[in-house]
Amino acid sequence: MTCAAPLLALRGITKHFGAALALAEVHFSLHPGEIHALCGENGAGKSTLMKIIDGIYQPDAGDIVLHGQKVVIDGPAHAMRLGIGLVHQEIALCGDATVAENILMSQVSAGRRTWMNYTELNARAAAILKRLGQDIDPQRRVEALSLSQQQLVEIAKALSLDCKVLILDEPTAALTAVESVALLRVLHDLKAQGIGIIYISHRMAEIFEHGDRITVLRDGRSVFCGVLAQTSPDALVRCMVGRDLGHYYPPKREQSAGDAALSECLLEVQDIADGERVHGVSFTLRRGEILGIAGLMGAGRSELAESVCGLRRTRRGVVRLQGKPLAISQYADALRHGIAYLCEDRKAAGVFLGMSVAQNICAMALRRVSSRWGLVQGAAERLLATEFGARLRIRSDGVAAKVANLSGGNQQKVAIAKLLVTKPSVLLMDEPTRGVDVGAKSEIHHILRGLADQGVGVIVISSELPEVIGLCDRALVIHEGRVAGELAANEMTEERLLRLASGLSAQEDA
Template identity: 70%
Template sequence: MNPASPPMLALRGVRKRYGAVTALAGVSLTAHRGEIHALCGENGAGKSTLMKIVSGIVQPDAGELRLNGRALRLDGPAHAMRQGIGLVHQEIALCEDATVAENMFMAEVGRRGRPWMDYRDLKRRAAQVLARLSPDIDPGRRVSQLSLSQQQLVEIAKALTLDCQVLILDEPTAALTGQESSALFRVLHGLKARGMAIVYISHRMAEIFEHCDRATVLRDGRDVFSAPLAGTTADELVRCMVGRDLTQYFPPKADGIDDSGTPLLEVDGLCDRQDRVGGVSFALRRGEILGIAGLMGAGRTELAETVCGLRPARRGAVRLRGRPLRVRGYRDALRGGLAYLSEDRKAAGVFLDLSIAQNVAAMALQRVSSRWGWLRRSAEAEMARDLGRRLKLKSDGVHVCAACLSGGNQQKVAIAKLLATQPSVLLMDEPTRGVDVGAKSEIHHLLRDLARQGMGIVVISSELPEIIGLCDRALVVREGRIAGELSGPAMTEEALLRLASGFTKEESA
């Protein structure tokens, strides 16, 4: 990094309004050649809008953009790519019916002046790029056949095929395993050494401080902090992001869970038909937050889906309050008092084209319908307002389209939709994925409040600090089975990882 040379990317006084809402109020940012620059802020702070302007998706109302010292006005995303600006979106935007290789080189279609593509060459070039990130992904497979984390890696590989001067990554590790994240960072440090300017958007403090050189913080559409990370602490960065101290990031745990009575939820010998879940048994007490940890692909999501009927069970039993619960589908689970939050909020969490109120009421229409079956819009709106207040949802009203909300607020709408069903048990799959540090803390406190009111909560998370800080106990899943249980002081990152990987202390000696 050479601060004396012109910044590779420079933004000055960038402004953007959407109607009465000010998304950006004069933001400035510089990213130098050979630098990984963190862009931080709560959901709704303006990060995504700023990066959409840099990548040509959105036009600013005012301000200046310079690339390598040269003033630039972008006509669209294709123009930005030609100028050497690449963007990896937080939300996956691949063509599911096309192959991995076709998605990676989609930008080349129509460029070569000939009516066909050399698919053998595409696969060869795609394999070369993927070898640096995830060599087990077949360039010839359709994207629809890939897992969420593999699709995220294809999005990143797609950007690496461009001849970038500036690479922007928006929450790239949100769906990745630790091993996949490590591979990504090796690639990013290699690109940094070659002189690329990388803008890295993340809510994960550990990643930012380990891999980034400088940070800029946005709050309420303004840049409120910009400095090298070497002289900055995580607490200072968080204070700048939220405008206040988060004195207790995780809420205090329960003093003790009463295990004398009948468990709220019992799962006994549960197996699914695809053999991804093999004979799992566990119990959940009233007022308890139970963590489910494990490596990506270990069967955590499949377990939750089998419990709530989204995945057919081959054998096993589920009991709620001591009574057998026959779950033939998700509707039976909801009627019994089990609600499930998917890890993929875009595909299965919220209806993006519906309003907040319509989303919240979608699974609880009986609560907002008249005795003759008519939908009462006023009751729908009031229920959404009430749950929105509990979740500290930030919006311009409950009739706003969900697609207009930030990722963190969309997640809160997805949670509100579940709470509207008045469940006894919540199964939460990655409940804070892609959510900023302030909203994470709010969700953590909400889950603990629900537990204190007698609800039982299962939290599946890839973030081990979240499992340790939030949950009363943790079960570790490995290859579709329970590898062990930890609680209290024994619940450490090392112990969780050893159980998840099957690596014992004796083997490491």
């Protein structure tokens, strides 16, 4: 594979943003029929490098060589004509347009026809989606799709181009395990056709299973390039973060016979249903426990969490906290009782990007930083935000910094801090480490375990099965809005979780 001449080569790429050095003499090569992983912590320069390849940014120094010829890429449209397709981590679709119109947008725009043959357009889009193993209706409006379905449309949009270089920035971050398998199968088909794939991901298991080579960026510099088969995960993590993370997952707390705290039922959900996606789910959460909730996309995991905390109207069911039934008709009721929820899409509903770190952290506890006349006191706000920023090790230029300027991992920690300020006894965390780098993931895992050790009950909804297995004390598996099974820590394997999530019985699993 690597004996062939590089399809794409970057030589000494350097990029400044004002006085800040984003990339420093980065070298990178991509061969035909190769999946080349690009890794590094958030802020390491991965996205900047990809935007240079896509023509969004121009390098200050260095050369881009495509098919053996130096090129200057003037913009994304030029990159597209050169056979370079980029799927961004952030979804950029037209919500009021159909799936087919989004997938084939470049062809629709280039046609300049008065009349569009929508039968042909929909058929072409359906064929592309079929390559991804999806049956999404091409006539459906994108705004009606779930987050993971929108990600699949973004990928289908890139596959509609006759590209030779395909860049995927966290393509499976919003996908379930089954969807990820379908996507990666397509990538191997493209690889067999000689397409070079640059694969940016924080999922180590995925990288080692499907990648051929890997380049690691740290602080804007390429610090390692090698064959994945000759590299260990531990060495790679050390290379990325510049330090040894120790235990990636914190040790689980073992319950002794006399440990009454871990035996105490903190939260009880009985026969909760919304009439649409959740159908009579019951479970318990013990004090100091991390309970995982696994399942496929559309299984009703997020809807279950929303039903518990008042963000979704329910038709029946009882929620008890320490044995007392709660009347929760809206999210404010849940917060008042000490139940807080972190949604899966932090940028849409987890943080206020245009506001400061301090304003975000204190947004749900304004009474703690306001005068008796209801005016926010800046000094009190900064003090409280500084306290929680230190507890969660939020890295920023101070609490006055805008959240939009923080890395993904630090944005997520701000979203978590915003909940912790409310002093919750129960935390529902929907995809708490989605789209964050390996170092930030480990830190968030330790934060959640630390909260559990303090007696908080933590529920973690995750599409990453290794995370459920490595972090959680117990796992509840949801299939089509119902509980398919429950596994203790020593019973959890990816195969068992997937079987239950797919609707197979526990007897078949045995």
